[in-house]
Amino acid sequence: MTTLQLVFAGVLGALIGSFGNVVIWRLPRRESIVFPGSRCPHCGHRLSPLELVPVLSWLALGGRCRACREPISPRYPLVEALMAALFVLLVWRWPPTEHGAAVLPLLAVVAMLVMAALIDIDHFVLPDVLTFGALGVALAGSFLAAGAPGLPGPGAALAGALTGAGVLLLINRVGGLVLRRFADTRERLFPFSLDQANLAAVVGALGGVWWGLAAGAVSLLANLLTRRVLRLSEPLVYGLWLVALLLTTTSFAVGTAEGVAGSVMAAGAWALVGALYWWVHDLVRPGAEEEVGEEEQEPVAMGFGDVKLAAVLGAFLGWERFLVGLFLAVSVGALFGVGQRLAGGGRVIPFGPYLLLGALLALFFGDAIIAWYFGLLGVGA
Ligand SMILES: [Zn+2]
Incomplete structure (x- = not known):
């Protein structure tokens, strides 16, 4: 383990952070991220290479x-320093001299997610190009992770991604139902809608992940064949979902653990497939999202930022540490919210950055927290 590796990681992180500042500013404004060069936002002065050292x-x-x-915002050097620190920590934990290239996809994923989280703080949106990009890198990178301690291999990464997406989807749908006082949505998207994921959640609870996936496929096929959006109202579907979850404890269903996992993962899979479809759809037909009135439908394509982010986190954490990260994110978010209220208000911070913070804590301390928790229960050890 050489110091040289850590120095190199720090310099690389600072440079990526500097590029990240450009991405964070330009991506949500739909400006090119490579051209033109950086300028002072006040006077337009073109920055020379010497003024661009992180x-x-x-x-x-x-x-x-x-x-x-x-004045230039201190946020620029802070983002550069943050990225440098994260790169040093990751390389320190998984040094290439010991674990080969296992850390490389993780560096790319963390860099993309830090950019996404800061864009989320500024604009309340997690750009698809960053979340889906990071998901692709995380899933592909799991093939390099084989043998590296604490990093999931391909199977565990996929299961983690589906679990992350599914948990956030279910929170999103059930939370939305409560907020709407159990009224149905007016969502009528074709051919991919919320219905595939909703039905997958119900059937997956009863029959496991494969039956859940099949239920979503039947829903999609029915839409395509009839050229209409056939759907069940969400209050009904999630009523059935609760019944299905209760039935998992009986002999009618596959069992509680398999039923819950099947429900979550099948729903997550269809949520991701739908989100991917709408992302590609909007890329191919730019401006299509503005044609439909915002009031008319609940956009699957745009509202699922946290679902996609959670999929990435699950892919590099595995499902167990993802749940630890989610718990930490909710705790930190709640504490911060209470603190803000006591201090007399302040800016609303979206959930995405908390989710990433929780995940990074779980990446380094997740196993210790899981061991401590089971020790507390008196299981294992
Ligand atoms: Zn200036």
Whole structure:
């Protein structure tokens, strides 16, 4: 284990952080992220390479533009320093000299998710290109993870991704039902709608993941064959889902563990497939999302940022540590919310950044927390 590796990781992280600042600013504004070069937002002064050295340039210039002396936000060097610190931690935990390339996909995924989380804080959106991009890298990268401690292999990564997506989808749907006081949605998307995931959740609880997946396929096929959106109302579906979950404890169903896992993973799979379809659909036909009135439908394509983010997190954590990360995210979010209220308000922070924070904590401390928890229950050890 050489210091050189860590230094290299820190420099690489700072450079990626610097590029990340460009992405965070330009991606949500639909500007090119490679061209033109960086300029001062106040006077348009073109930044020279010497003014673009991560962290150091900002410090050397005293946090001001060299041309107009207007202040430059400290957020830029902070993002660079954060990325450098994360890269050093990841390489320290999975040094390439010991575990080969296992850490590389993780670096790329964490970099993309930090950018996505900061865009979420600014614009309340997690860009699909970052979440789906990171999901692809995380799933493909799981093939490199074989043998590296604490990183899931391909099967566990896929199960983790489906679990992450499914848990967030179910929170999203059940939470939405409660907020709407159990009224149905007006969502009528064709051919991929919420119905595939909703039905998969019910049938998956009774028959396991494969039957859940099949139920979603039947729903999609029925839509395609009839050229209409055939759907069950959500209050009905989630009423049935509760009954199905109760039945998992009886001999009618596959058993509680398999039923819950089947319900979550089948629903997650159809949520992701639907989200992927709508992402590609909007890429191919830009502006299509603006044609339909926003009031008319609940957009599957845009509202599922946290579902996609959770899929990425599950893919590199595995399902057990994903649940630890989710618990930490909810706890930190609640504490911060209470703190904010006591301090007399402040900006609303979306859930995405908390989710990423919880996941990063779970990546390093998840196994210790799981061991501590089961120790508390008196199981294992
Ligand atoms: Zn300037």
